[in-house]
Amino acid sequence: xxxxxxxxxxxxxxxxxxxxxxxxxxxxxxxxxxxxxxxxxxxxxxxxxxxxxxxxxxxxxxxxxxxxxxxxxxxxxxxxxxxxxxxxxxxxxxxxxxxxxxxxxxxxxxxxxxxxxxxxxxxxxxxxxxxxxxxxxxxxxxxxxxxxxxxxxxxxxxxxxxxxxxxxxxxxxxxxxxxxxxxxxxxxxxxxxxxxxxxxxxxxxxxxxxxxxxxxxxxxxxxxxxxxxxxxxxxxxxxxxxxxxxxxxxxxxxxxxxxxxxxxxxxxxxxxxxxxxxxxxxxxxxxxxxx
Amino acid sequence: xxxxxxxxxxxxxxxxxxxxxxxxxxxxxxxxxxxxxxxxxxxxxxxxxxxxxxxxxxxxxxxxxxxxxxxxxxxxxxxxxxxxxxxxxxxxxxxxxxxxxxxxxxxxxxxxxxxxxxxxxxxxxxxxxxxxxxxxxxxxxxxxxxxxxxxxxxxxxxxxxxxxxxxxxxxxxxxxxxxxxxxxxxxxxxxxxxxxxxxxxxxxxxxxxxxxxxxxxxxxxxxxxxxxxxxxxxxxxxxxxxxxxxxxxxxxxxxxxxxxxxx
Numbered sequence: 001x002x003x004x005x006x007x008x009x010x011x012x013x014x015x016x017x018x019x020x021x022x023x024x025x026x027x028x029x030x031x032x033x034x035x036x037x038x039x040x041x042x043x044x045x046x047x048x049x050x051x052x053x054x055x056x057x058x059x060x061x062x063x064x065x066x067x068x069x070x071x072x073x074x075x076x077x078x079x080x081x082x083x084x085x086x087x088x089x090x091x092x093x094x095x096x097x098x099x100x101x102x103x104x105x106x107x108x109x110x111x112x113x114x115x116x117x118x119x120x121x122x123x124x125x126x127x128x129x130x131x132x133x134x135x136x137x138x139x140x141x142x143x144x145x146x147x148x149x150x151x152x153x154x155x156x157x158x159x160x161x162x163x164x165x166x167x168x169x170x171x172x173x174x175x176x177x178x179x180x181x182x183x184x185x186x187x188x189x190x191x192x193x194x195x196x197x198x199x200x201x202x203x204x205x206x207x208x209x210x211x212x213x214x215x216x217x218x219x220x221x222x223x224x225x226x227x228x229x230x231x232x233x234x235x236x237x238x239x240x241x242x243x244x245x246x247x248x249x250x251x252x253x254x255x256x257x258x259x260x261x262x263x264x265x266x267x268x269x270x271x272x273x274x275x276x277x278x279x280x281x282x283x284x285x286x287x288x289x290x291x
Numbered sequence: 292x293x294x295x296x297x298x299x300x301x302x303x304x305x306x307x308x309x310x311x312x313x314x315x316x317x318x319x320x321x322x323x324x325x326x327x328x329x330x331x332x333x334x335x336x337x338x339x340x341x342x343x344x345x346x347x348x349x350x351x352x353x354x355x356x357x358x359x360x361x362x363x364x365x366x367x368x369x370x371x372x373x374x375x376x377x378x379x380x381x382x383x384x385x386x387x388x389x390x391x392x393x394x395x396x397x398x399x400x401x402x403x404x405x406x407x408x409x410x411x412x413x414x415x416x417x418x419x420x421x422x423x424x425x426x427x428x429x430x431x432x433x434x435x436x437x438x439x440x441x442x443x444x445x446x447x448x449x450x451x452x453x454x455x456x457x458x459x460x461x462x463x464x465x466x467x468x469x470x471x472x473x474x475x476x477x478x479x480x481x482x483x484x485x486x487x488x489x490x491x492x493x494x495x496x497x498x499x500x501x502x503x504x505x506x507x508x509x510x511x512x513x514x515x516x517x518x519x520x521x522x523x524x525x526x527x528x529x530x531x532x533x534x535x536x537x538x539x540x541x542x543x544x545x546x547x548x549x550x551x552x553x554x
Contacts, residue, residue, distance in 0.1 A: 167320035
């Protein structure tokens with residue numbers, strides 16, 4: 001019996017994997033994401049100058065151009081930019097992930113309740129999320145981060161607060177569609193409770209679009225985290241974070257371009273990877289949206 | 292067993308910014324009585340209110356007026372808890388077997404779900420439920436090797452058998468069959484109809500069999516009613532309705548039935 005389960009699930013997985021592999025861009029995205037995640041985990045340990053990551057300075061070697069010893073050059077404090085970028089991956093990716101996960105949890109909750117309950121509950125929750133959408137996300141995040149004080153966790157909370165309405169709207173729409181399915185009517189006829197219908201019959205069937213949106217949003221979340229770092233309400237130096245690194249090096253452009261270009265490149269690679277992966281996942285999980 | 296008394300269902304019209312739609316009367320003054328152990332056929336064309344009636348009987352929707360009683364109890368007067376307990380006794384098999392099974396659940400989970408919901412009254416443990424699920428699959432002609440597969444791995448006829456197994460899981464007294472064979476191939480239709488007849492004989496079920504296929508109704512049902520634009524236009528034993536139809540609509544329908552001779 002267990003063999004039958006394994007073969008059925010395995011077959012579906014193999015089919016999906018085959019379709020995913022057909023697209024070179026999807027595979028590139030997956031490779032980039034895996035690389036970025038791997039660096040996020042081991043980054044601080046493979047940094048060639050761990051002392052610089054911890055805040056050590058080496059003023060004798062300020063603004064060295066990229067060379068073999070310092071492939072990404074050094075910054076205004078003589079710190080190795082490669083080490084900072086590698087170590088910063090963890091903070092940026094973790095913060096991006098935190099934003100997307102928090103936003104998804106809260107947005108899914110709001111959207112599921114609104115779509116499932118309907119009526120006044122739906123109106124109130126959706127007008128709230130519309131209200132949120134009228135406020136530019138970055139400005140709200142700035143206000144919240146300023147109110148809560150700087151720091152990684154506060155920043156994640158601040159961005160997640162401006163992040164949930166997208167998920168709420170997506171999930172509400174999916175729930176509205178799913179709750180008209182015949183198998184939901186069948187469950188009601190059996191006597192299933194509303195909670196059971198929502199958690200067993202409706203939500204499991206809307207996982208795919210949510211996962212796709214999470215992957216597509218990851219890149220943008222990383223970018224938003226970096227933006228907050230750039231305007232100085234995110235992570236404070238000496239903790240390395242891509243946006244903060246960019247912000248500091250802004251004053252040394254264009255002469256010492258390497259201090260800004262390499263953190264920017266790291267962001268580009270991460271965002272590009274997550275977007276390609278999201279597109280690939282959408283093609284596999286949501287066949288209707290395929291071009 | 293099931294008494295439907297003067298049931299009317301009106302769907303309210305809409306007053307929108309871009310014009311209004313008038314209210315739709317899906318059922319008007321429908322009265323039927325179905326006795327325990329019989330097969331009652333309900334025939335009507337598309338849009339005649341057949342499906343609305345099943346939804347009202349199952350209390351998926353509330354009728355605008357009138358009463359529906361099952362075993363003498365009015366669904367509208369039951370508390371939510373009592374209503375849920377009642378739902379174990381009257382079950383439905385839907386028309387489209389491709390839409391009526393949750394694609395994310397295994398057959399085991401689909402068939403045991405009613406027993407999980409009504410575990411307080413049935414008193415079955417997890418292991419007993421699994422054993423009963425295997426029994427039910429056997430009853431509808433599927434082997435226990437199918438328990439851990441998902442709906443997408445089955446054909447239409449097999450899926451309809453799974454739907455029947457789910458409907459029987461709580462040992463209901465009555466099963467509503469909402470065009471259970473119209474989405475199936477002709478050869479599979481006959482198998483499913485024979486299965487339903489066999490189950491009725493073995494388990495003493497009461498059927499409300501809804502169809503637009505007169506041949507199927509004639510084959511399965513003891514008594515038959517004709518519904519037309521939300522009203523019952525004819526009711527009687529199946530033989531009487533087919534041999535001596537009283538209303539014009541019934542005469543028209545039966546005249547339109549294709550005659551098939553195999554000799």
